[in-house]
Amino acid sequence: MRYLPKSPAERQEMLAAIGVKSVEELFSSIPDAYRLKKPLNLPGPYSEQEVIEYFKARAVENSEGYAHFLGAGVYNHLSSVVTDVIIQRGEFLTSYTPYQAEITQGTLQAIFEFQTLMCQLTGQEVANASMYDGSTATTEAVLMAERLTGRTRVLVARSVHPEYREVLRTYAKNSGLHVEEISYAAAGTLDVKALKAAIGPDVCAVVVQSPNFFGVIESPAVLAEIARSAGALLVVAIAEGVSLGAVMPPAEADIVAMEAQSFGLAPSYGGPYAGVVASKEKYVRQMPGRLAGQTTDHDGRRGFVLTLATREQHIRREKATSNICTNQALCALAATVHLTLLGKEGLREQAAQNLSKAHFALNELEKIPGVKRRFSGAFFNEFAVEFPKSVKMVNAELLREKIIGPFVLGSAYPELSKNALVCVTETTTREAIERFVSGVKRAIAELK
Amino acid sequence: MRGTMTEMIKKAGRQTNQNEGLIFEKSSPGKRAFELPPLDVPAVDPAKALGAAHRREGVEGFPEVSEIEVIRHFTRLSNWNYAIDLGMYPLGSCTMKYNPRVNEFVARLDGIATEHPYQPQDLSQGCLKILQLLETCLLEITGMDAITLQPAAGAQGELTGLLLIRAHHTKNGNPRKKVLIPDSAHGTNPATAVIAGYEVENIKSNAEGQVDLGHLRQQVTEDVAALMLTNPSTLGIFEQAIPQIAEVLHAKGALLYMDGANMNALAGVTRPGELGVDVMHLNLHKTFSTPHGGGGPGAGPVAMKKILEPYRPVPVLVGKEGGRLALDFNRKDTIGRVRAFVGNFGVLVRALAYILAYGPGIRQATEDAVVNANYIRKGLEGVYDLPYTRPSMHEVVFSDAIQKRNGVNTMDIAKRLIDYGFHPYTTAFPLIVPGALMIEPTESESKEELDLFIDAMKSIAKEAAEKPELVKTAPHTTRVSRLDEVGAARKPVLRWKSEEKRSEAAD
Numbered sequence: 001m002r003y004l005p006k007s008p009a010e011r012q013e014m015l016a017a018i019g020v021k022s023v024e025e026l027f028s029s030i031p032d033a034y035r036l037k038k039p040l041n042l043p044g045p046y047s048e049q050e051v052i053e054y055f056k057a058r059a060v061e062n063s064e065g066y067a068h069f070l071g072a073g074v075y076n077h078l079s080s081v082v083t084d085v086i087i088q089r090g091e092f093l094t095s096y097t098p099y100q101a102e103i104t105q106g107t108l109q110a111i112f113e114f115q116t117l118m119c120q121l122t123g124q125e126v127a128n129a130s131m132y133d134g135s136t137a138t139t140e141a142v143l144m145a146e147r148l149t150g151r152t153r154v155l156v157a158r159s160v161h162p163e164y165r166e167v168l169r170t171y172a173k174n175s176g177l178h179v180e181e182i183s184y185a186a187a188g189t190l191d192v193k194a195l196k197a198a199i200g201p202d203v204c205a206v207v208v209q210s211p212n213f214f215g216v217i218e219s220p221a222v223l224a225e226i227a228r229s230a231g232a233l234l235v236v237a238i239a240e241g242v243s244l245g246a247v248m249p250p251a252e253a254d255i256v257a258m259e260a261q262s263f264g265l266a267p268s269y270g271g272p273y274a275g276v277v278a279s280k281e282k283y284v285r286q287m288p289g290r291l292a293g294q295t296t297d298h299d300g301r302r303g304f305v306l307t308l309a310t311r312e313q314h315i316r317r318e319k320a321t322s323n324i325c326t327n328q329a330l331c332a333l334a335a336t337v338h339l340t341l342l343g344k345e346g347l348r349e350q351a352a353q354n355l356s357k358a359h360f361a362l363n364e365l366e367k368i369p370g371v372k373r374r375f376s377g378a379f380f381n382e383f384a385v386e387f388p389k390s391v392k393m394v395n396a397e398l399l400r401e402k403i404i405g406p407f408v409l410g411s412a413y414p415e416l417s418k419n420a421l422v423c424v425t426e427t428t429t430r431e432a433i434e435r436f437v438s439g440v441k442r443a444i445a446e447l448k
Numbered sequence: 449m450r451g452t453m454t455e456m457i458k459k460a461g462r463q464t465n466q467n468e469g470l471i472f473e474k475s476s477p478g479k480r481a482f483e484l485p486p487l488d489v490p491a492v493d494p495a496k497a498l499g500a501a502h503r504r505e506g507v508e509g510f511p512e513v514s515e516i517e518v519i520r521h522f523t524r525l526s527n528w529n530y531a532i533d534l535g536m537y538p539l540g541s542c543t544m545k546y547n548p549r550v551n552e553f554v555a556r557l558d559g560i561a562t563e564h565p566y567q568p569q570d571l572s573q574g575c576l577k578i579l580q581l582l583e584t585c586l587l588e589i590t591g592m593d594a595i596t597l598q599p600a601a602g603a604q605g606e607l608t609g610l611l612l613i614r615a616h617h618t619k620n621g622n623p624r625k626k627v628l629i630p631d632s633a634h635g636t637n638p639a640t641a642v643i644a645g646y647e648v649e650n651i652k653s654n655a656e657g658q659v660d661l662g663h664l665r666q667q668v669t670e671d672v673a674a675l676m677l678t679n680p681s682t683l684g685i686f687e688q689a690i691p692q693i694a695e696v697l698h699a700k701g702a703l704l705y706m707d708g709a710n711m712n713a714l715a716g717v718t719r720p721g722e723l724g725v726d727v728m729h730l731n732l733h734k735t736f737s738t739p740h741g742g743g744g745p746g747a748g749p750v751a752m753k754k755i756l757e758p759y760r761p762v763p764v765l766v767g768k769e770g771g772r773l774a775l776d777f778n779r780k781d782t783i784g785r786v787r788a789f790v791g792n793f794g795v796l797v798r799a800l801a802y803i804l805a806y807g808p809g810i811r812q813a814t815e816d817a818v819v820n821a822n823y824i825r826k827g828l829e830g831v832y833d834l835p836y837t838r839p840s841m842h843e844v845v846f847s848d849a850i851q852k853r854n855g856v857n858t859m860d861i862a863k864r865l866i867d868y869g870f871h872p873y874t875t876a877f878p879l880i881v882p883g884a885l886m887i888e889p890t891e892s893e894s895k896e897e898l899d900l901f902i903d904a905m906k907s908i909a910k911e912a913a914e915k916p917e918l919v920k921t922a923p924h925t926t927r928v929s930r931l932d933e934v935g936a937a938r939k940p941v942l943r944w945k946s947e948e949k950r951s952e953a954a955d
Contacts, residue, residue, distance in 0.1 A: 006816060046804045096539060101928070105525070307933065308940060314635040317638040339510070351494075
């Protein structure tokens with residue numbers, strides 16, 4: 001086997017050195033009745049070429065050749081080959097969690113740079129080294145708010161990603177949190193009146209997403225004031241990080257939970273991505289997840305270490321701030337390289353292109369009789385539109401033209417059954433937008 | 449190298465690496481490393497489209513550098529890391545094995561990396577087939593009945609497993625109160641139990657490092673939801689009585705959770721499903737070789753017996769007529785979602801590529817891993833104290849009892865190992881061994897590398913006896929010497945700030 005570096009003779013030599021006759025003897029502590037007597041029924045062994053062929057055969061069974069207008073928490077953005085070249089360096093790819101700081105300064109400094117970039121983007125003072133994804137980061141942010149306030153009621157906007165809310169409910173169920181949902185207003189933003197009516201002295205967190213699931217930008221400053229008037233914390237989730245190149249960051253939020261997928265991470269059918277929790281410095285001791293900090297060595301040189309580990313499970317066990325013991329280091333590294341490549345000007349330009357293209361697409365769609373935007377609030381690169389026909393049926397027509405249509409909002413919001421969530425990024429060409437719009441037009445006309 | 453290299457250091461040579469500041473310190477306005485294609489639609493005015501209140505002009509402090517500077521910056525940083533690609537990484541319980549490059553290649557294929565989780569399932573059959581084949585393989589390896597691939601990592605797998613257990617007990621009328629956890633367990637076990645709403649009760653290991661059956665019988669009551677057991681334990685010892693442990697639990701309606709962190713000792717040799725285990729997680733970044741990447745991403749699938757199957761997180765992969773596969777989101781007894789989308793798909797792809805390369809030969813990997821650990825044990829017995837002498841599986845745990853007499857502890861030995869060209873082993877864990885040296889070589893090490901490691905460890909033991917200061921002040925050959933961790937925690941500096949910002953803050 002090509003991955004195993006031993007000849008048969010060396011195996012025998014080693015068994016002799018150990019003092020056993022056969023490898024079976026080394027497994028003698030497993031009761032005989034429980035030892036497998038036959039080989040596992042697994043496909044393989046495959047050569048490298050066969051492994052590649054298997055996956056290439058699967059790849060063509062997917063959506064190759066289709067244009068798509070899906071966002072809804074996962075975004076197609078440009079990325080540079082440089083990012084992949086860097087993260088495939090064995091020194092990064094095959095290194096462990098940097099507990100031994102003297103020989104992992106590369107990973108540690110990169111995490112420190114990641115934390116800095118995340119603070120700059122979100123307008124927050126501290127950011128962690130990353131967590132699983134946006135959905136779990138949002139839940140961890142709420143658990144953090146619970147620890148900080150000692151309260152257990154959570155008010156979450158219905159315009160937060162439906163799957164983020166599902167994850168929050170799963171975690172809340174057994175940790176004594178009570179989750180209530182607050183509806184949206186005509187603008188597509190959180191219904192402020194409903195929030196004011198629901199908030200009270202038992203609320204630990206108000207959770208919104210911005211841009212929210214409908215693509216509409218919320219006003220964190222206003223919401224923070226309402227939350228604070230009741231002693232609650234404002235948690236802002238961000239699923240589309242590129243928006244921060246054009247939209248004011250939620251600096252007023254107490255905790256930000258961000259999905260970093262938009263920063264150079266491939267959609268990859270749902271993962272791996274990287275979630276981030278960012279917050280105010282005064283809350284840092286209740287932050288979940290790893291943190292890299294700057295320090296000095298015995299000779300006074302600058303260096304970096306994982307710090308404030310007394311929050312973490314390997315020290316605190318059942319009293320830890322979270323049970324999570326990994327970060328998504330390689331994904332965070334990809335985001336760091338990607339954002340460094342983009343730089344200040346690149347991110348600004350990318351965000352501006354998203355904004356222009358999404359507005360262009362909406363304008364074109366609204367030229368179709370009966371198609372109109374559902375919400376009036378400002379949006380970034382995603383918007384909800386109402387079709388005069390079922391979105392599912394329109395999408396079925398579009399598939400014939402090799403277009404994967406927009407997200408069907410009715411699947412998560414029954415009251416929006418005729419609404420589609422259209423996403424357009426800098427990767428969507430004008431030609432694709434025009435083809436999509438004429439496809440929608442044709443579909444609506446034909447679906448009499 | 450500050451006069452501390454001895455002729456005994458065979459593996460490590462001198463390495464030149466370069467100094468490199470933070471990327472922010474190299475920034476200069478107007479430089480860029482990435483250019484976008486020109487905009488092909490009319491530009492909108494952001495202030496108009498977003499409204500003045502929402503409009504951001506740019507991200508203050510963001511780096512402005514060129515492409516070559518980015519390449520050099522990160523290449524220089526990479527040179528400061530140790531990695532499996534450079535040599536043995538004997539971290540106990542971490543299973544740092546070779547990460548085959550073909551796995552990286554296939555995870556990046558067009559049609560694999562490019563797929564959106566919300567595209568129609570009929571246009572995702574390739575992805576779903578990958579998931580199905582991985583499920584089938586992992587069920588064959590574990591001997592369990594059903595599986596979920598959704599959990600993002602081992603700790604989330606643990607949580608998922610406990611939520612399944614909780615759902616099962618709740619369905620039977622009472623979620624129960626306690627989860628039993630051996631004192632040798634990894635810290636995630638108790639942290640997870642709390643998040644699942646359970647109290648943690650520790651169970652003591654006996655003198656042989658095994659679960660004490662007599663005590664267990666007394667501790668298992670109708671209040672106990674489950675026992676979380678790592679097998680082989682963190683001592684690298686197989687829990688021989690595991691079928692009896694399962695019986696004791698089952699007699700009271702409690703379930704057996706197995707932490708599969710050490711599955712690299714068992715794959716192809718025995719199947720947890722046949723040992724009485726009800727539910728377990730697998731760390732694909734350990735046993736199934738997906739790269740650690742400096743601390744993630746991983747994946748933590750959870751395999752279970754039939755009784756827990758109805759509670760699996762949604763979506764669940766199901767077969768339809770005509771061989772089509774689909775995701776079922778509508779399951780009435782589900783525990784819900786533990787994360788968005790189907791899971792860390794890219795990691796799952798890599799794990800399947802690994803399994804396909806081995807096929808049934810995965811047993812050979814397990815055997816080699818166990819041979820390697822025992823070879824090290826034999827080589828170092830007597831040189832280092834071996835507190836538990838039952839047969840070792842894939843890892844061996846020594847203690848620093850002998851070296852302590854000269855004031856040298858496990859951390860010092862670990863740091864000195866760096867000078868010899870190795871990554872340290874796991875220090876000070878498991879907690880039941882004071883001053884533990886926990887060594888897991890994995891199957892990826894050749895006899896040559898193992899001999900170098902044994903030599904290095906013997907040489908360090910000699911140094912500890914003769915020149916303890918040399919060991920206590922190690923490492924001597926790294927870019928930075930031991931770092932001030934206490935200072936880092938006392939006054940945390942967690943981000944870079946520009947000079948102006950820092951002086952503002954000081955005022």
